[in-house]
Amino acid sequence: MRCLLVPLCLVSTLLPAQAQDSAYAGGGSVSLGVRSAFSFFNDGRWNDVGLGTGGQVRVQLSERVNTDWYFDFLSGTSGNYGHRKDLHIGWSVLYYPFDPAATRHVNPYILAGHCFDNARLSSNTDANVRAERWSSAVQAGVGSHLLVGDRSDVSLVAQYMIHLGTDLHAHDDGEGVTFEQENGVSLEGHLLFHVRYNYKLFNAW
């Protein structure tokens, strides 16, 4: 993780950061971008870091308010016996607490939003042993755009996402791995770090 972020920050600081194109400074801009996700605390454990790839469309509502509409594909472990693949689809609202006109190089923000998650768990030893779960989630966090061009920015984001769904986990009873889905609902959270690149395409209004 550190080996990825340090060069990125170095690159960002070396670049001649520029003010946003005035035509794209206010509301109405529509952007497209790609992102990498790092998921910590999966199953409550630090060492099972999930890795994800995705993209987002960004629609700015006003000078201080932006929205991200995103999709992520994540892969990680599930205990010692299985692995999981997650599809996240959702949206976040970004609020810029500082005047964007005054923050020419770095534009920090706070965010909150909703997410839907499809989790597919499979046994490490038998691919036919698997389970699937849908859940909804809310997320909140902080981030910052690094303005690296007239229309381009790199964003670093940290957010906590908490899922509401059924508890699904792997068991190994000695005769093989099984997945157990409990009745009722359960909360399951994880910490997400994102590195994103975004390019402003056009002004919608």
Place this chain on the structure above:
Amino acid sequence: MVRSAIIFLYLPLLVARVHAQAEQPFVRAGLLKFTATICPALLLDAGTTNIHAGGSAEYFVEDRISFKGETFWFLDGQQRNAPLQQNSQLSFGPQFHHMNGRLDLSAGFAPGLSLSRPNATMDAAAAQVRLLPHVSISGGVTFYVWDHMHFFLNARYVHARYASVPEGSVALDELMLYGGLGWQIRVKHR
């Protein structure tokens, strides 16, 4: 003899033309680049070498920022009993450029997807081809030798993990070093 003389006379003109072009800003928004090459990749955890056929398409969305898509098709391992049977990759991400005449230094990152399969020596039943996310950082140098051709040398580190074999996760981290000849056209003129 006549042909040799013509070439000899034409050579200074060609050199002068190249130098004249070098004074103009060569890379700017609207440039589209392609490459195709062979990419050796050091699989860091195993210490073995993977062989990929690679290609890229890169478009300059701004004067110093490009959006680059790269694909690496896994051909084989260099060693016998290589730890991977498949590890092809597709990635998209930005590249940030620093230009000095015809010399272009670049660095960037790219999220991507890998199509991976560990070797059957681990567990033939469990080690299936899987689609996995990955992230890569890369840097490189490009020298534009002509309006439509360039030489390039790139280094790329890719981080991925195959998390579904009985022994645990397989680290798919690779260090790639590749270069060669590329082509470029200007699709948008100012």
